[in-house]
Amino acid sequence: MSFDGLPPLRDVIDRHELRAKKALGQNFLLDLNLTGKIARAAGDLTHATVIEVGPGPGGLTRALLAHGAKRVIAIEKDERCLAALDEISRHYPGRLQVVPGDALKTDFAQLASTGEPVRIAANLPYNVGTELLVRWLTVRQWPPFYQSMTLMFQREVAQRIVAEPGSEAYGRLGVLAGWRTQARIAFDVPPQAFTPPPKVTSSVVHVVPREEPLPADVGKLGKLTEAAFGQRRKMLRQSLKGLGGERLLESVGIDPTRRAETLSVEEFVRLANAT
Known part of the structure; x- marks a missing residue:
């Protein structure tokens, strides 16, 4: 058993035969110290609904719940992972809602209409991470449905999110993030923390909406x-x-x-x- 009374993640992955699929942008994060660090970076979760995209076998999901998240709503496209997530749901009765489906087709504002503060925390699948971020940055209603976002990206993407004018990394992402939010890189995550290890370093970015960004369409x-x-x-x-x-x-x-x-x-x- 691991820190939360559930089986170690490697055992879960072996038992459910969950090999990460490149087509789904999957790299499973198995280091429990790191999943705990991401959960802490997301702030005080005790009164929050946390939306997670791409939980996979549930490493970060478990950390969010163990660190006191009132409720986690996890959107998972890969049906192979649902049984593993169901085990976590039974371990934390009433606190984990698993939504099978594609995050790009999900109405997040609708999911967030719980009356509780909402935070987004995710080790985003690499192939949809940037697109999801742009959607969350460009929602019509502002302040948005979320209080903060704590998200994992390839380091190169993370640098574009926090980039300042004049820098090589500065572009559309830097403008949109800089306009409506305050974004910072919380910490880096080495390739060997993942299964399979990606070819690049990853970074966790913490994003907080500005109350009153400059008015623009x-x-x-x-x-x-x-x-x-x-x-x-x-x-x-x-x-x-x-x-x-x-x-x-x-x-x-x-x-x-x-x-x-x-x-x-x-x-x-x-x-x-x-x-």
Whole structure:
């Protein structure tokens, strides 16, 4: 038995024959010290509903429950994992709700309508992590349905989320995250912590929504950043040609010869508001 009275994760994986599938972006996190560290990084969970995406055999799920999460809602696409998650559910009666299905087709705001504070915590499947984050950053209603997000990404993606203007990693993700949230890298996770080990280091990012971000239309800012960074080596007058180009830039006092990575979040918001 392990720290929570449940069988060790390796035994669970062997018993249920859960080999990680590359097609599902799976890398199972088996190090209980690390799953506990992620749960602690998510903050005080005792009054919270925690939404987890891609729990797999349930390593992080167990840590969240053991660290006092009032309730965990786990969305899992891989039907092979449901039996293992059901064992955790029985061990923590009434505290784990497993939702079989695809996170990209899930109505998270609906799931979150419990009346309790909601936090998102997940070792996200690599193949959908960025897309889910962008969706959570661009929800129409703000403040959003969640109080915080504690998420695992490949380190390169994590660096793009927290990137500052002028840096190599700064792009669309940095603008969207910087506009509406405060994001920081909490800690790194080495490849050998996973089964199978990925080829890259991972990082856990903690994201807290800003109460009152600068007012801007989500759709316009999304289009603008997509165009600007879609051709990041070009001057803005060229990359933003389809959105007004030189005329748009001059209308808000931005030099048309600048490149996307030099603009601050505030400048992107000004541009979005002028389109």
